[in-house]
Amino acid sequence: MLACAALPLAAQTVRPRLEGRVPAQVIPAIDSIVRAAAADSLPTEPLVQKALEGGAKHVSADRIVLAVRLRRDRLEAARALLVRAGDPPPVTPLKVTAVATALSRGVPAPTVERVVAGLPGSPHAAALQAVADLLAHKFDPDSSAQLILDAARLGVPHERFPDVATAVIHELQRGSTREGALAHVRAGLPNLPPPARPTPKAASDAKRPGAAPPR
Amino acid sequence: MTHIDPRVHEALDGERPLESLPPDLRIEADRLLDVAALLAAAPAAASVATRVMAHLAEPRPSRLRRLAQWIARPQAVTFHLRPVWSLAVAAALAVFALLPNGGPLALGPEEGIAQFVLPASGAHSVHVAGSFNDWRPGAIALEDRDHDGVWRATIVLPVGQHEYMFVVDGERWVPDPNAGRYVDDDFGRENAVLIVRPSSP
Amino acid sequence: MASGGPPDPEVVARILGGDGEAFGIIIRRYEPGLLRFATRMLGQYDAGADAVAEGLVRAYRHLASCRDPARLRTWLYRIVANRCKSYLARRSSMEVRLDDAPPIADPSDSEAMVERNEQMERVQRALATLPPDKREAFIMKHVEGLSYEEMAHATGDRIPALKMRVHRAREALVAALQEQEVL
Numbered sequence: 363m364l365a366c367a368a369l370p371l372a373a374q375t376v377r378p379r380l381e382g383r384v385p386a387q388v389i390p391a392i393d394s395i396v397r398a399a400a401a402d403s404l405p406t407e408p409l410v411q412k413a414l415e416g417g418a419k420h421v422s423a424d425r426i427v428l429a430v431r432l433r434r435d436r437l438e439a440a441r442a443l444l445v446r447a448g449d450p451p452p453v454t455p456l457k458v459t460a461v462a463t464a465l466s467r468g469v470p471a472p473t474v475e476r477v478v479a480g481l482p483g484s485p486h487a488a489a490l491q492a493v494a495d496l497l498a499h500k501f502d503p504d505s506s507a508q509l510i511l512d513a514a515r516l517g518v519p520h521e522r523f524p525d526v527a528t529a530v531i532h533e534l535q536r537g538s539t540r541e542g543a544l545a546h547v548r549a550g551l552p553n554l555p556p557p558a559r560p561t562p563k564a565a566s567d568a569k570r571p572g573a574a575p576p577r
Numbered sequence: 578m579t580h581i582d583p584r585v586h587e588a589l590d591g592e593r594p595l596e597s598l599p600p601d602l603r604i605e606a607d608r609l610l611d612v613a614a615l616l617a618a619a620p621a622a623a624s625v626a627t628r629v630m631a632h633l634a635e636p637r638p639s640r641l642r643r644l645a646q647w648i649a650r651p652q653a654v655t656f657h658l659r660p661v662w663s664l665a666v667a668a669a670l671a672v673f674a675l676l677p678n679g680g681p682l683a684l685g686p687e688e689g690i691a692q693f694v695l696p697a698s699g700a701h702s703v704h705v706a707g708s709f710n711d712w713r714p715g716a717i718a719l720e721d722r723d724h725d726g727v728w729r730a731t732i733v734l735p736v737g738q739h740e741y742m743f744v745v746d747g748e749r750w751v752p753d754p755n756a757g758r759y760v761d762d763d764f765g766r767e768n769a770v771l772i773v774r775p776s777s778p
Numbered sequence: 779m780a781s782g783g784p785p786d787p788e789v790v791a792r793i794l795g796g797d798g799e800a801f802g803i804i805i806r807r808y809e810p811g812l813l814r815f816a817t818r819m820l821g822q823y824d825a826g827a828d829a830v831a832e833g834l835v836r837a838y839r840h841l842a843s844c845r846d847p848a849r850l851r852t853w854l855y856r857i858v859a860n861r862c863k864s865y866l867a868r869r870s871s872m873e874v875r876l877d878d879a880p881p882i883a884d885p886s887d888s889e890a891m892v893e894r895n896e897q898m899e900r901v902q903r904a905l906a907t908l909p910p911d912k913r914e915a916f917i918m919k920h921v922e923g924l925s926y927e928e929m930a931h932a933t934g935d936r937i938p939a940l941k942m943r944v945h946r947a948r949e950a951l952v953a954a955l956q957e958q959e960v961l
Contacts, residue, residue, distance in 0.1 A: 379711070411708045412763070415740075418712040419750055421764045429763040463738060466760045467770070487738065491772055498758060524772060535828070537628040557774070567731040568690045571710050571717050579953040586945050590926075609948055612901050612955070613920035615894075616818050625813070625831040626805045632835055633798065696867045727867050755868060 376410055384417035384426060391427045395434055404437045405455035408462070436462045443471060447478040449486075460487035467494040473503040480511040481520075488520045492527040499531050501540055509544055516552045525554050581605060687736045689773040693719055693743075695753065698726025700745045707741025707768070709734050714744040740768035783807070790847040793838075801838050808851060809834075811922055812858050818917050819862040821906050829865055833858035852924065852932040859914055859932065866910050904954035912947035919944050 376396045380389050392413045396406045412433045416426035440461035444453050464474050469490060477489050489510050496506035506527075513526045526547060532555075533543035547554075585606050587593045595606060684690075693705050703719040706712045719728035740760060743751045752759065756769030783789075783803060792800040809830065816833075817826035837844075837857050844853050905913055918924045918932065926937045933940065 411712070415712045415762065416764060418706060418714050419764055425764060432763055460738075463760070467758070491738065495758060521774060535628070537625070537631075568733050569731070570733045579949045579956065581945070581949050581952065586948070589948065590941065609920070609952070612951065615898055615901050616905070616917065616921045617814070618898075624805070624809060625827050625834065626802060626809065628831050629805060629834045630802060632831070633801070633838055694868060725867065
């Protein structure tokens, strides 16, 4: 009883979320992976999401279990990276997930460490998103990380780091070289073009996703 | 629709002299020619030559090749790809922060708006499924209100990073070609990555 | 429509023979008209530049499929027109963002410049109300000066259909302009 009470709520309720959504034969295995992750203080929601995704995409049972295990391994690696980088505790699920996502999007581990170490105690998600966006446009990891760290140092608020990346990419599209694009944006910091805003029509059209359909 | 005398059309098509038109019709023809002349004024353009030649000198992005190969498989539906280096359309799909005084919806500080768009002419239904709705394939429907083959939905979502794909005709999972950010789904495909930003302070 | 320099078939042969740099001649020769076409089609300078850049990259990669290099110009218009139509299909709303279009009048005459820019804005808004095929037909015929025969090559449509489309485009444009004046 006491052991159950010590588990996070997500681990306690994972079976009901999986029933009817994934092949019945994988539920015990996934439940076991999630409980172990919870006991190890790793985030469990990404694991449940990966299982639900596999079920929705009609992936084979083996592949679902494999993907959930792989994601668990990545979360563990992400947490180890945060510790190595000296990120001040607590190591929150949000931080672990942000690092794991950056690694999945191809940001090299040393670059992630550098960004985390360069922003002690700050949220990392936006900084890592911005670096990943630049890498997706073939900017090199070191220059990308340096630009974001410079932006932080010059007072750009963390939620605007993706705008830094967007500004650089737009410069590239206007015909700059990559070095030129980075230099141009750095020279303007902390000033940035304003972020995109929804049109009034978009704002009035927005609706909330409906409640989950009854099973 | 305004009717234009056929003689005006003939003159503008070069099939009769402008001078042969009676004065009232001549005015109509001249007006259209003035409009054309205005549009013909070239924008003070910076050349795209550098950008084009630089792009041709680079090896093609492997992500584009992988996506193109996925499209070539028989189950793909028709949609339009653009080069990875162009964010022009991705910007149109970016998730926005709401202005504090904008929109009739009362959004919380941890909510934002996402606009989903998929050109899919020939589809009978398009839904979006992702980490924001437990990957339920039938829950969030896009609409093609003007029947131009382009499906759209504008949805309130929690702040943060989300992965998603489109589901066409209830069964075909399609990556968002205009997302600009992707991550392997560990099932052999790529999910689009969406970043929902918090409303401004 | 080469005005000076080697004729298009010769440049195309050079490029296909391995002289990629010669594509720069094609770009310089046709880019101004293509930029004007795309900018008028999309109502935005940045989007027009993107469409032309993407179109030129595509043209280079598929140059061997240009069956008649003497009609390279209309072949390029076909490619850029398709890029414009793709962009229009993807765009979530039809708003015309003219604030990113550079001014067009002589900057030394500021009053005339203001008036001309206002006229341009009205005309561009009216043009944006036309469906893409009619907009394209009007711009090709009256802005880019293509003959019906050249338009047939650029669009793949037959001349009688193109004539009808241009006629309807003229009527729709006049109606849209009259509506603006009433308002």
